[in-house]
Amino acid sequence: MLTDNAQLALHGALWELDQDIAVFAKDEPLLVATVLAYAEQLMEKVKLRAASAPRLEAFTGANYRVGADDFPISGFEPARKARGSALVMTFRKPSEVVGNHIAKYQAMRLAKMLMAYDFMRRLNPFAELGGFIFTFMGDGKPGTGKTTLIQMMAGLLNDYCKVANYPFRYANLSIDNVDSYQGKSGQNAKAFINNVMDPAVIGFGTVDDIDQVAGKRGDRQSSAGQQEITAVLMEAFAGANTVVRGNCTFGMFSNYPENVDDALRQRAGARFLVDGPQSREDYIDILALLLGKNHSIPLGEHELYAAQEIKRAVAASFEGHSVPHEDGLKAVWAEVEARVGPLDTLAKLGTYLKAIQEADERFTGRAIKNITDAVKVRAMDFELPDEWMEVPELFLFKGYDEKKAMISDLRRPITVEMVVQEINRYADSEFRYADKSDEVAIENMVRDFGRQEEAKRRYLEGKG
Numbered sequence: 299m300l301t302d303n304a305q306l307a308l309h310g311a312l313w314e315l316d317q318d319i320a321v322f323a324k325d326e327p328l329l330v331a332t333v334l335a336y337a338e339q340l341m342e343k344v345k346l347r348a349a350s351a352p353r354l355e356a357f358t359g360a361n362y363r364v365g366a367d368d369f370p371i372s373g374f375e376p377a378r379k380a381r382g383s384a385l386v387m388t389f390r391k392p393s394e395v396v397g398n399h400i401a402k403y404q405a406m407r408l409a410k411m412l413m414a415y416d417f418m419r420r421l422n423p424f425a426e427l428g429g430f431i432f433t434f435m436g437d438g439k440p441g442t443g444k445t446t447l448i449q450m451m452a453g454l455l456n457d458y459c460k461v462a463n464y465p466f467r468y469a470n471l472s473i474d475n476v477d478s479y480q481g482k483s484g485q486n487a488k489a490f491i492n493n494v495m496d497p498a499v500i501g502f503g504t505v506d507d508i509d510q511v512a513g514k515r516g517d518r519q520s521s522a523g524q525q526e527i528t529a530v531l532m533e534a535f536a537g538a539n540t541v542v543r544g545n546c547t548f549g550m551f552s553n554y555p556e557n558v559d560d561a562l563r564q565r566a567g568a569r570f571l572v573d574g575p576q577s578r579e580d581y582i583d584i585l586a587l588l589l590g591k592n593h594s595i596p597l598g599e600h601e602l603y604a605a606q607e608i609k610r611a612v613a614a615s616f617e618g619h620s621v622p623h624e625d626g627l628k629a630v631w632a633e634v635e636a637r638v639g640p641l642d643t644l645a646k647l648g649t650y651l652k653a654i655q656e657a658d659e660r661f662t663g664r665a666i667k668n669i670t671d672a673v674k675v676r677a678m679d680f681e682l683p684d685e686w687m688e689v690p691e692l693f694l695f696k697g698y699d700e701k702k703a704m705i706s707d708l709r710r711p712i713t714v715e716m717v718v719q720e721i722n723r724y725a726d727s728e729f730r731y732a733d734k735s736d737e738v739a740i741e742n743m744v745r746d747f748g749r750q751e752e753a754k755r756r757y758l759e760g761k762g
Protein backbone atom coordinates (compact mmCIF):
# COMPACT_ATOMS: atom_id res chain seq x y z
CA MET A 299 0.00 0.00 0.00
CA LEU A 300 1.34 3.38 -1.02
CA THR A 301 0.30 6.23 1.22
CA ASP A 302 2.46 9.12 0.00
CA ASN A 303 -0.55 10.88 -1.45
CA ALA A 304 -4.11 10.09 -2.46
CA GLN A 305 -3.39 9.86 -6.17
CA LEU A 306 -0.56 7.42 -5.66
CA ALA A 307 -2.59 5.34 -3.24
CA LEU A 308 -5.36 4.98 -5.80
CA HIS A 309 -2.94 4.10 -8.61
CA GLY A 310 -1.20 1.59 -6.41
CA ALA A 311 -4.44 -0.10 -5.47
CA LEU A 312 -5.67 -0.24 -9.06
CA TRP A 313 -2.36 -1.65 -10.28
CA GLU A 314 -2.57 -4.45 -7.73
CA LEU A 315 -6.17 -5.17 -8.66
CA ASP A 316 -5.20 -5.32 -12.30
CA GLN A 317 -2.48 -7.88 -11.51
CA ASP A 318 -4.94 -10.01 -9.54
CA ILE A 319 -7.52 -9.93 -12.29
CA ALA A 320 -4.92 -11.00 -14.84
CA VAL A 321 -3.94 -13.98 -12.73
CA PHE A 322 -7.26 -15.18 -11.26
CA ALA A 323 -10.20 -13.87 -13.28
CA LYS A 324 -10.55 -16.59 -15.91
CA ASP A 325 -14.30 -16.00 -16.36
CA GLU A 326 -17.14 -13.70 -15.21
CA PRO A 327 -17.98 -15.39 -11.88
CA LEU A 328 -14.29 -15.52 -11.00
CA LEU A 329 -13.91 -11.86 -11.87
CA VAL A 330 -16.54 -10.89 -9.30
CA ALA A 331 -14.98 -13.12 -6.67
CA THR A 332 -11.51 -11.74 -7.41
CA VAL A 333 -12.59 -8.11 -7.13
CA LEU A 334 -14.50 -8.81 -3.91
CA ALA A 335 -11.63 -10.72 -2.35
CA TYR A 336 -9.19 -7.99 -3.32
CA ALA A 337 -11.43 -5.29 -1.84
CA GLU A 338 -11.69 -7.21 1.41
CA GLN A 339 -7.95 -7.65 1.57
CA LEU A 340 -7.38 -3.99 0.87
CA MET A 341 -9.81 -2.89 3.60
CA GLU A 342 -8.08 -5.22 6.04
CA LYS A 343 -4.66 -3.78 5.12
CA VAL A 344 -5.82 -0.18 5.40
CA LYS A 345 -7.23 -0.93 8.82
CA LEU A 346 -3.98 -2.53 9.93
CA ARG A 347 -1.95 0.41 8.69
CA ALA A 348 -4.29 2.86 10.41
CA ALA A 349 -3.87 1.05 13.71
CA SER A 350 -0.29 2.27 13.97
CA ALA A 351 -0.63 5.67 12.31
CA PRO A 352 -0.83 8.83 14.44
CA ARG A 353 -3.17 11.85 14.25
CA LEU A 354 -6.20 10.23 12.69
CA GLU A 355 -8.75 11.53 15.21
CA ALA A 356 -10.17 14.10 12.82
CA PHE A 357 -11.16 11.30 10.49
CA THR A 358 -12.03 8.53 12.92
CA GLY A 359 -13.87 10.83 15.31
CA ALA A 360 -16.70 11.54 12.90
CA ASN A 361 -19.17 9.35 11.06
CA TYR A 362 -20.13 9.91 7.46
CA ARG A 363 -22.70 8.37 5.23
CA VAL A 364 -23.08 8.64 1.49
CA GLY A 365 -26.84 8.99 1.39
CA ALA A 366 -27.40 7.95 -2.20
CA ASP A 367 -25.63 4.61 -1.73
CA ASP A 368 -26.49 4.15 1.94
CA PHE A 369 -22.76 3.75 2.42
CA PRO A 370 -21.45 4.41 5.94
CA ILE A 371 -17.90 5.53 6.66
CA SER A 372 -16.85 5.30 10.25
CA GLY A 373 -13.15 5.32 10.73
CA PHE A 374 -11.35 2.42 9.11
CA GLU A 375 -14.07 -0.14 9.73
CA PRO A 376 -14.62 -2.05 6.49
CA ALA A 377 -18.06 -1.22 5.19
CA ARG A 378 -20.25 -2.73 2.56
CA LYS A 379 -23.93 -2.80 1.98
CA ALA A 380 -25.12 -5.49 4.35
CA ARG A 381 -27.81 -7.95 3.65
CA GLY A 382 -29.73 -9.95 6.18
CA SER A 383 -30.31 -13.61 5.64
CA ALA A 384 -33.66 -15.02 4.64
CA LEU A 385 -34.60 -17.26 7.49
CA VAL A 386 -36.01 -20.71 7.06
CA MET A 387 -36.91 -21.75 10.56
CA THR A 388 -39.95 -22.20 12.73
CA PHE A 389 -40.74 -19.12 14.74
CA ARG A 390 -42.61 -19.25 18.03
CA LYS A 391 -44.63 -16.56 19.65
CA PRO A 392 -43.90 -15.67 23.27
CA SER A 393 -47.33 -17.03 24.17
CA GLU A 394 -46.15 -20.43 22.91
CA VAL A 395 -43.44 -20.67 25.55
CA VAL A 396 -44.67 -22.10 28.83
CA GLY A 397 -42.75 -21.46 32.06
CA ASN A 398 -39.11 -20.28 31.72
CA HIS A 399 -40.27 -16.90 32.94
CA ILE A 400 -36.96 -15.12 33.46
CA ALA A 401 -35.40 -16.57 30.32
CA LYS A 402 -38.40 -15.66 28.22
CA TYR A 403 -38.70 -12.18 29.64
CA GLN A 404 -35.01 -11.43 29.21
CA ALA A 405 -35.02 -12.77 25.67
CA MET A 406 -37.98 -10.56 24.79
CA ARG A 407 -36.32 -7.51 26.28
CA LEU A 408 -33.01 -8.28 24.67
CA ALA A 409 -34.69 -8.45 21.29
CA LYS A 410 -36.06 -4.95 21.79
CA MET A 411 -32.76 -3.67 23.17
CA LEU A 412 -30.93 -4.83 20.05
CA MET A 413 -33.29 -2.72 17.99
CA ALA A 414 -32.04 0.44 19.71
CA TYR A 415 -28.76 -0.01 17.80
CA ASP A 416 -27.82 3.05 15.83
CA PHE A 417 -26.52 2.23 12.35
CA MET A 418 -25.10 5.68 11.85
CA ARG A 419 -23.13 5.79 15.09
CA ARG A 420 -22.59 2.04 15.03
CA LEU A 421 -23.35 1.85 18.70
CA ASN A 422 -26.28 0.94 20.90
CA PRO A 423 -27.19 3.32 23.73
CA PHE A 424 -27.76 0.24 25.90
CA ALA A 425 -24.17 -0.83 25.31
CA GLU A 426 -22.99 2.61 26.33
CA LEU A 427 -25.24 3.00 29.38
CA GLY A 428 -24.64 -0.55 30.62
CA GLY A 429 -27.23 -3.24 30.71
CA PHE A 430 -26.70 -4.74 27.30
CA ILE A 431 -26.45 -8.53 27.22
CA PHE A 432 -23.75 -9.48 24.71
CA THR A 433 -23.58 -13.14 25.62
CA PHE A 434 -25.88 -15.36 27.58
CA MET A 435 -26.27 -18.97 28.47
CA GLY A 436 -29.44 -20.97 28.82
CA ASP A 437 -29.19 -24.29 30.58
CA GLY A 438 -31.78 -26.86 31.40
CA LYS A 439 -32.75 -30.50 31.02
CA PRO A 440 -33.57 -31.95 27.59
CA GLY A 441 -36.96 -30.91 26.30
CA THR A 442 -37.51 -27.92 28.56
CA GLY A 443 -37.71 -25.38 25.75
CA LYS A 444 -34.19 -24.16 24.94
CA THR A 445 -34.55 -24.51 21.20
CA THR A 446 -38.07 -23.15 21.52
CA LEU A 447 -36.66 -20.07 23.20
CA ILE A 448 -34.21 -19.53 20.32
CA GLN A 449 -37.06 -19.78 17.86
CA MET A 450 -39.00 -17.23 19.85
CA MET A 451 -36.20 -14.69 20.03
CA ALA A 452 -35.23 -15.07 16.38
CA GLY A 453 -38.89 -14.66 15.46
CA LEU A 454 -39.24 -11.44 17.44
CA LEU A 455 -36.08 -9.97 15.92
CA ASN A 456 -37.13 -11.00 12.45
CA ASP A 457 -40.47 -9.23 12.89
CA TYR A 458 -39.01 -6.06 14.42
CA CYS A 459 -36.37 -5.82 11.71
CA LYS A 460 -38.93 -6.28 9.00
CA VAL A 461 -40.90 -3.29 10.32
CA ALA A 462 -37.82 -1.10 10.63
CA ASN A 463 -36.32 -2.44 7.41
CA TYR A 464 -33.06 -3.34 9.14
CA PRO A 465 -30.97 -6.24 7.84
CA PHE A 466 -31.20 -9.13 10.30
CA ARG A 467 -28.83 -12.04 10.43
CA TYR A 468 -29.35 -15.20 12.44
CA ALA A 469 -26.78 -17.95 12.56
CA ASN A 470 -26.36 -21.11 14.58
CA LEU A 471 -23.02 -22.78 15.16
CA SER A 472 -23.79 -26.46 15.18
CA ILE A 473 -22.09 -29.81 15.37
CA ASP A 474 -21.79 -29.70 11.54
CA ASN A 475 -19.17 -27.00 11.97
CA VAL A 476 -16.84 -29.31 13.87
CA ASP A 477 -14.47 -30.58 11.21
CA SER A 478 -11.74 -33.16 11.39
CA TYR A 479 -9.37 -31.11 9.23
CA GLN A 480 -7.00 -29.16 11.37
CA GLY A 481 -7.90 -25.49 11.51
CA LYS A 482 -11.21 -25.87 9.66
CA SER A 483 -13.39 -25.87 12.78
CA GLY A 484 -11.70 -22.71 14.00
CA GLN A 485 -12.30 -21.09 10.63
CA ASN A 486 -15.95 -22.10 10.71
CA ALA A 487 -16.35 -20.59 14.15
CA LYS A 488 -14.59 -17.41 13.07
CA ALA A 489 -16.88 -17.09 10.05
CA PHE A 490 -19.90 -17.59 12.29
CA ILE A 491 -18.71 -14.83 14.64
CA ASN A 492 -17.87 -12.36 11.86
CA ASN A 493 -21.17 -12.98 10.17
CA VAL A 494 -23.16 -12.15 13.29
CA MET A 495 -20.95 -9.31 14.53
CA ASP A 496 -21.01 -7.39 11.23
CA PRO A 497 -21.78 -3.84 12.42
CA ALA A 498 -24.02 -3.28 9.41
CA VAL A 499 -26.66 -5.77 10.58
CA ILE A 500 -28.68 -6.75 13.62
CA GLY A 501 -27.23 -10.12 14.51
CA PHE A 502 -28.28 -13.06 16.64
CA GLY A 503 -25.89 -15.98 16.99
CA THR A 504 -26.62 -19.16 18.85
CA VAL A 505 -24.65 -22.20 19.81
CA ASP A 506 -27.36 -24.73 20.55
CA ASP A 507 -26.07 -27.73 22.49
CA ILE A 508 -22.74 -26.03 23.07
CA ASP A 509 -21.33 -28.93 25.06
CA GLN A 510 -21.23 -30.87 21.77
CA VAL A 511 -19.75 -28.07 19.72
CA ALA A 512 -17.11 -26.67 22.05
CA GLY A 513 -14.79 -28.75 24.17
CA LYS A 514 -13.36 -28.47 27.62
CA ARG A 515 -9.65 -27.77 27.62
CA GLY A 516 -7.66 -30.62 29.07
CA ASP A 517 -10.57 -33.01 28.57
CA ARG A 518 -9.41 -36.14 26.76
CA GLN A 519 -12.84 -36.66 25.28
CA SER A 520 -13.03 -33.38 23.43
CA SER A 521 -11.69 -33.34 19.89
CA ALA A 522 -9.15 -30.95 18.40
CA GLY A 523 -11.94 -29.35 16.37
CA GLN A 524 -13.98 -28.69 19.49
CA GLN A 525 -10.96 -27.13 21.16
CA GLU A 526 -10.40 -24.82 18.21
CA ILE A 527 -13.99 -23.67 18.45
CA THR A 528 -13.64 -23.07 22.18
CA ALA A 529 -10.61 -20.89 21.59
CA VAL A 530 -12.29 -18.81 18.90
CA LEU A 531 -15.43 -18.27 20.97
CA MET A 532 -13.42 -17.31 24.03
CA GLU A 533 -11.52 -14.71 22.06
CA ALA A 534 -14.65 -13.37 20.40
CA PHE A 535 -16.73 -13.13 23.58
CA ALA A 536 -14.22 -11.37 25.80
CA GLY A 537 -10.85 -11.11 24.19
CA ALA A 538 -8.56 -8.14 23.91
CA ASN A 539 -10.13 -7.13 20.60
CA THR A 540 -13.79 -7.52 21.49
CA VAL A 541 -15.84 -4.42 20.78
CA VAL A 542 -19.40 -4.57 22.04
CA ARG A 543 -21.39 -2.29 19.79
CA GLY A 544 -24.74 -3.66 20.80
CA ASN A 545 -25.85 -4.73 17.33
CA CYS A 546 -25.68 -8.41 18.12
CA THR A 547 -25.95 -10.95 20.88
CA PHE A 548 -24.86 -14.56 21.31
CA GLY A 549 -26.78 -17.24 23.13
CA MET A 550 -25.29 -20.55 24.20
CA PHE A 551 -27.55 -23.40 25.19
CA SER A 552 -26.85 -26.70 26.81
CA ASN A 553 -28.15 -29.63 28.84
CA TYR A 554 -24.71 -30.11 30.27
CA PRO A 555 -23.20 -26.71 31.05
CA GLU A 556 -20.81 -28.47 33.40
CA ASN A 557 -19.18 -29.99 30.31
CA VAL A 558 -18.47 -26.55 28.86
CA ASP A 559 -15.07 -25.07 29.51
CA ASP A 560 -15.19 -22.96 32.69
CA ALA A 561 -13.65 -19.91 31.06
CA LEU A 562 -16.02 -20.06 28.12
CA ARG A 563 -19.04 -20.53 30.35
CA GLN A 564 -18.04 -17.56 32.47
CA ARG A 565 -17.96 -15.45 29.34
CA ALA A 566 -21.71 -15.79 29.25
CA GLY A 567 -22.70 -12.49 30.83
CA ALA A 568 -26.20 -13.59 31.70
CA ARG A 569 -27.57 -16.92 32.82
CA PHE A 570 -31.05 -18.17 32.28
CA LEU A 571 -32.31 -21.36 33.78
CA VAL A 572 -34.55 -23.01 31.23
CA ASP A 573 -36.47 -25.48 33.34
CA GLY A 574 -39.66 -25.61 31.33
CA PRO A 575 -43.12 -26.08 32.77
CA GLN A 576 -43.05 -26.32 36.57
CA SER A 577 -46.39 -25.77 38.25
CA ARG A 578 -49.65 -27.65 37.80
CA GLU A 579 -50.92 -24.57 35.96
CA ASP A 580 -47.93 -24.73 33.60
CA TYR A 581 -48.66 -28.35 32.76
CA ILE A 582 -52.31 -27.61 32.02
CA ASP A 583 -51.25 -24.66 29.84
CA ILE A 584 -48.69 -26.63 27.85
CA LEU A 585 -51.08 -29.53 27.35
CA ALA A 586 -53.75 -27.18 26.03
CA LEU A 587 -51.21 -25.38 23.87
CA LEU A 588 -49.64 -28.42 22.24
CA LEU A 589 -52.88 -30.36 21.86
CA GLY A 590 -54.15 -27.68 19.52
CA LYS A 591 -57.71 -26.80 18.72
CA ASN A 592 -59.09 -29.89 17.03
CA HIS A 593 -60.95 -31.24 20.05
CA SER A 594 -63.89 -30.47 22.30
CA ILE A 595 -62.48 -31.68 25.60
CA PRO A 596 -63.62 -29.22 28.25
CA LEU A 597 -60.93 -27.13 29.93
CA GLY A 598 -62.23 -27.63 33.44
CA GLU A 599 -61.42 -25.39 36.35
CA HIS A 600 -58.47 -23.42 35.12
CA GLU A 601 -57.70 -19.98 33.83
CA LEU A 602 -55.77 -20.64 30.63
CA TYR A 603 -52.32 -18.93 30.40
CA ALA A 604 -52.88 -16.81 33.53
CA ALA A 605 -49.73 -18.31 35.03
CA GLN A 606 -47.77 -17.25 31.94
CA GLU A 607 -48.58 -13.59 32.43
CA ILE A 608 -45.10 -12.38 32.26
CA LYS A 609 -44.80 -9.42 34.64
CA ARG A 610 -46.26 -11.29 37.59
CA ALA A 611 -44.26 -14.42 36.94
CA VAL A 612 -40.97 -12.57 36.54
CA ALA A 613 -41.36 -10.55 39.71
CA ALA A 614 -42.02 -13.77 41.62
CA SER A 615 -39.01 -15.45 40.00
CA PHE A 616 -36.62 -12.61 40.86
CA GLU A 617 -37.88 -12.44 44.44
CA GLY A 618 -37.26 -16.14 44.67
CA HIS A 619 -33.55 -15.34 44.45
CA SER A 620 -33.56 -13.17 47.56
CA VAL A 621 -32.26 -16.32 49.22
CA PRO A 622 -30.03 -18.97 47.63
CA HIS A 623 -31.36 -22.26 46.25
CA GLU A 624 -28.35 -24.57 45.98
CA ASP A 625 -27.22 -26.34 49.15
CA GLY A 626 -23.61 -25.25 48.79
CA LEU A 627 -24.57 -21.60 48.56
CA LYS A 628 -27.19 -21.86 51.30
CA ALA A 629 -24.46 -22.85 53.74
CA VAL A 630 -22.32 -19.83 52.80
CA TRP A 631 -25.31 -17.51 53.07
CA ALA A 632 -26.25 -18.79 56.55
CA GLU A 633 -22.70 -18.44 57.80
CA VAL A 634 -22.30 -14.87 56.51
CA GLU A 635 -25.69 -13.73 57.72
CA ALA A 636 -24.98 -15.08 61.20
CA ARG A 637 -21.69 -13.20 61.18
CA VAL A 638 -22.68 -9.77 59.78
CA GLY A 639 -26.50 -9.63 59.85
CA PRO A 640 -28.65 -8.59 56.90
CA LEU A 641 -26.65 -7.68 53.76
CA ASP A 642 -27.42 -4.00 53.39
CA THR A 643 -24.07 -2.31 52.78
CA LEU A 644 -21.39 -2.70 50.13
CA ALA A 645 -19.01 -3.95 52.84
CA LYS A 646 -21.40 -6.71 53.85
CA LEU A 647 -22.17 -7.63 50.25
CA GLY A 648 -18.43 -7.80 49.60
CA THR A 649 -18.03 -10.04 52.63
CA TYR A 650 -20.61 -12.39 51.12
CA LEU A 651 -18.77 -12.41 47.78
CA LYS A 652 -15.49 -13.26 49.49
CA ALA A 653 -17.16 -16.08 51.43
CA ILE A 654 -18.56 -17.48 48.18
CA GLN A 655 -15.11 -17.38 46.65
CA GLU A 656 -13.74 -19.35 49.60
CA ALA A 657 -16.33 -22.03 48.91
CA ASP A 658 -15.86 -21.95 45.13
CA GLU A 659 -12.53 -20.75 43.80
CA ARG A 660 -14.00 -20.07 40.35
CA PHE A 661 -15.76 -17.06 41.80
CA THR A 662 -13.29 -14.56 40.37
CA GLY A 663 -13.34 -11.00 39.15
CA ARG A 664 -15.21 -12.04 36.03
CA ALA A 665 -18.02 -13.42 38.19
CA ILE A 666 -18.35 -10.05 39.90
CA LYS A 667 -18.32 -8.34 36.52
CA ASN A 668 -21.12 -10.60 35.33
CA ILE A 669 -23.12 -9.93 38.48
CA THR A 670 -22.77 -6.15 38.28
CA ASP A 671 -23.67 -6.33 34.59
CA ALA A 672 -26.79 -8.27 35.51
CA VAL A 673 -27.65 -5.66 38.14
CA LYS A 674 -27.30 -2.94 35.52
CA VAL A 675 -29.60 -4.93 33.29
CA ARG A 676 -32.12 -4.89 36.12
CA ALA A 677 -31.79 -1.12 36.40
CA MET A 678 -32.67 -1.09 32.74
CA ASP A 679 -35.51 -3.40 33.56
CA PHE A 680 -38.30 -1.63 31.81
CA GLU A 681 -40.23 -2.70 28.81
CA LEU A 682 -39.45 -0.67 25.75
CA PRO A 683 -43.01 0.10 24.66
CA ASP A 684 -44.32 -2.16 21.90
CA GLU A 685 -45.36 0.89 19.89
CA TRP A 686 -41.71 1.87 19.61
CA MET A 687 -41.12 -1.32 17.63
CA GLU A 688 -44.30 -1.02 15.60
CA VAL A 689 -43.95 2.64 14.61
CA PRO A 690 -40.22 3.14 14.00
CA GLU A 691 -40.49 6.95 13.93
CA LEU A 692 -41.37 6.96 17.64
CA PHE A 693 -37.95 5.67 18.64
CA LEU A 694 -35.95 3.52 16.23
CA PHE A 695 -35.42 6.21 13.62
CA LYS A 696 -34.49 8.96 16.06
CA GLY A 697 -30.90 10.16 16.39
CA TYR A 698 -28.48 8.43 18.69
CA ASP A 699 -28.45 11.06 21.41
CA GLU A 700 -32.20 11.30 21.47
CA LYS A 701 -32.54 7.54 21.78
CA LYS A 702 -30.02 7.55 24.59
CA ALA A 703 -31.92 10.26 26.44
CA MET A 704 -35.21 8.41 26.02
CA ILE A 705 -33.68 5.28 27.49
CA SER A 706 -31.96 7.10 30.34
CA ASP A 707 -35.33 8.54 31.36
CA LEU A 708 -36.71 5.07 31.89
CA ARG A 709 -33.82 3.85 34.03
CA ARG A 710 -34.47 2.77 37.63
CA PRO A 711 -32.06 3.17 40.55
CA ILE A 712 -30.13 0.11 41.71
CA THR A 713 -31.36 -1.32 45.01
CA VAL A 714 -29.68 -3.59 47.50
CA GLU A 715 -32.35 -6.26 46.81
CA MET A 716 -31.35 -6.30 43.15
CA VAL A 717 -27.71 -6.82 44.06
CA VAL A 718 -28.47 -9.65 46.51
CA GLN A 719 -30.77 -11.37 44.04
CA GLU A 720 -28.26 -11.17 41.23
CA ILE A 721 -25.41 -12.49 43.40
CA ASN A 722 -27.56 -15.43 44.39
CA ARG A 723 -28.80 -16.05 40.89
CA TYR A 724 -25.28 -16.15 39.48
CA ALA A 725 -23.66 -18.05 42.33
CA ASP A 726 -26.53 -20.57 42.35
CA SER A 727 -25.90 -21.29 38.70
CA GLU A 728 -22.17 -21.82 39.28
CA PHE A 729 -22.86 -24.09 42.26
CA ARG A 730 -25.43 -25.90 40.18
CA TYR A 731 -22.79 -26.65 37.54
CA ALA A 732 -20.09 -27.56 40.03
CA ASP A 733 -22.28 -29.84 42.13
CA LYS A 734 -23.58 -31.48 39.00
CA SER A 735 -20.17 -32.00 37.46
CA ASP A 736 -18.99 -34.13 40.39
CA GLU A 737 -22.37 -35.65 41.00
CA VAL A 738 -22.68 -36.86 37.40
CA ALA A 739 -19.27 -38.52 37.51
CA ILE A 740 -20.07 -40.23 40.82
CA GLU A 741 -23.49 -41.38 39.66
CA ASN A 742 -21.99 -42.91 36.53
CA MET A 743 -19.43 -44.85 38.55
CA VAL A 744 -22.08 -46.03 40.99
CA ARG A 745 -24.16 -47.26 38.07
CA ASP A 746 -21.17 -49.11 36.62
CA PHE A 747 -20.41 -50.80 39.94
CA GLY A 748 -24.07 -51.79 40.20
CA ARG A 749 -23.97 -53.31 36.72
CA GLN A 750 -20.82 -55.26 37.51
CA GLU A 751 -22.37 -56.65 40.69
CA GLU A 752 -25.52 -57.68 38.88
CA ALA A 753 -23.51 -59.23 36.04
CA LYS A 754 -21.43 -61.20 38.50
CA ARG A 755 -24.52 -62.40 40.33
CA ARG A 756 -26.18 -63.63 37.14
CA TYR A 757 -22.97 -65.21 35.93
CA LEU A 758 -22.51 -67.16 39.14
CA GLU A 759 -26.22 -68.10 39.15
CA GLY A 760 -25.88 -69.46 35.61
CA LYS A 761 -22.91 -71.59 36.59
CA GLY A 762 -24.46 -72.86 39.75
Ligand SMILES: Nc1ncnc2c1ncn2[C@@H]1O[C@H](COP(=O)(O)OP(=O)(O)OP(=O)(O)O)[C@@H](O)[C@H]1O
Binds near residue numbers: 395396439442553574
Ligand atom coordinates in the same frame (compact mmCIF):
# COMPACT_ATOMS: atom_id res chain seq x y z
N1 LIG B 1 -41.41 -24.43 27.95
C1 LIG B 1 -42.03 -24.89 26.86
N2 LIG B 1 -43.04 -24.20 26.32
C2 LIG B 1 -43.68 -24.66 25.22
N3 LIG B 1 -43.35 -25.78 24.57
C3 LIG B 1 -42.34 -26.51 25.06
C4 LIG B 1 -41.63 -26.10 26.23
N4 LIG B 1 -40.68 -27.01 26.48
C5 LIG B 1 -40.78 -27.94 25.53
N5 LIG B 1 -41.79 -27.66 24.67
C6 LIG B 1 -42.22 -28.51 23.53
O1 LIG B 1 -41.35 -29.64 23.46
C7 LIG B 1 -40.63 -29.69 22.23
C8 LIG B 1 -39.15 -29.81 22.55
O2 LIG B 1 -38.65 -28.61 23.11
P1 LIG B 1 -37.26 -27.97 22.73
O3 LIG B 1 -36.79 -28.50 21.44
O4 LIG B 1 -37.34 -26.51 22.87
O5 LIG B 1 -36.37 -28.57 23.91
P2 LIG B 1 -34.83 -28.34 24.24
O6 LIG B 1 -34.75 -27.74 25.59
O7 LIG B 1 -34.17 -27.63 23.13
O8 LIG B 1 -34.32 -29.84 24.32
P3 LIG B 1 -32.85 -30.43 24.04
O9 LIG B 1 -32.03 -30.08 25.23
O10 LIG B 1 -33.11 -31.90 23.95
O11 LIG B 1 -32.35 -29.83 22.77
C9 LIG B 1 -40.91 -28.40 21.51
O12 LIG B 1 -41.20 -28.67 20.16
C10 LIG B 1 -42.11 -27.77 22.20
O13 LIG B 1 -43.28 -28.02 21.47
Ligand SMILES: [Mg+2]
Binds near residue numbers: 445446506
Ligand atom coordinates in the same frame (compact mmCIF):
# COMPACT_ATOMS: atom_id res chain seq x y z
MG1 LIG C 1 -32.66 -28.20 21.75
